Amino acid sequence: MDPPVVPRERLDGWRYVDETTERAFAAGPVSVDASTVRYERTGTEAPRPFCFASRLRIRPATAPNPALTALVERHARSGFRDRLAERDIEQIDHRGDREISVDDPSASRATLSTFRGVARFAGGGRGVPVEALIAVWVAGGYLLGGGAYPLDESAYPSGGNPTDARRELLGIVRGIESPPDRDGGDL
Known part of the structure; x- marks a missing residue:
């Protein structure tokens, strides 16, 4: 199963990290597999902003509906x-x-969920506050997109800031699309 498509023009300054397909959830005869692609921002200090896009395959095939969407x-x-x-x-x-x-x-x-946390570094030291976003929506099947970025201004030595990072991440998430259907669909 192919992961969703992230528009290349929105990934300027981002580095491809990896692509995986894994079992995200299973209960009895129901299973959910997620195909995910991940990127990290280049040219920044740790913690580096990251983003991802995932496509879900639900077995047995089930059309999206309000109860299933809430569960997803x-x-x-x-x-x-x-x-x-x-x-x-x-x-x-x-x-x-x-x-x-x-x-x-x-x-x-899409339903966008916002989280805040503190990134810790190996060996202790001060933590850096981060904001993390995840969005879930239906485009044929279920798509997910999101990522995280630091809220500390010092994490942006080249003149950026957390507001710019949020805007960029949301632009990437909004642009995620289902791939061409080459493998039997999302559901």
Whole structure:
């Protein structure tokens, strides 16, 4: 299963990190696989901003519906918290959810969840506050996009700032699209 497409023109200054497909959730006969592509911002100090795009495949095939969407959103938020913790981000606080539009006119509006936490570095030292975003929406099947960036102005030595980082990340997320259907669909 191919991951979603992230428009190249929105990735200027970002470096491809990896692409994975993994079992995101399983309960009885139901399973959810996620195909994900990840990028990191180049030219910045740690903690580096990162972004990702994921496409879900649900088995048995089930059309998106309100109950399933709520379940996907809940598991996406929980899994995202775990991923942030794996990146040494602590004190993770869910700050709320809101709807945003995405660029694909045939897609649903996305539910955007905002988190705040503190990135810790090996060997101790001071933590850096970060903001992390994850969005979930339907574009044929379920797509997810998000990432995180530091809130400390000193993390942007080239003149950027957290507001610019948020705007850039949201632009990347809004531009994520389903790949051409070469492998039997999303559901």
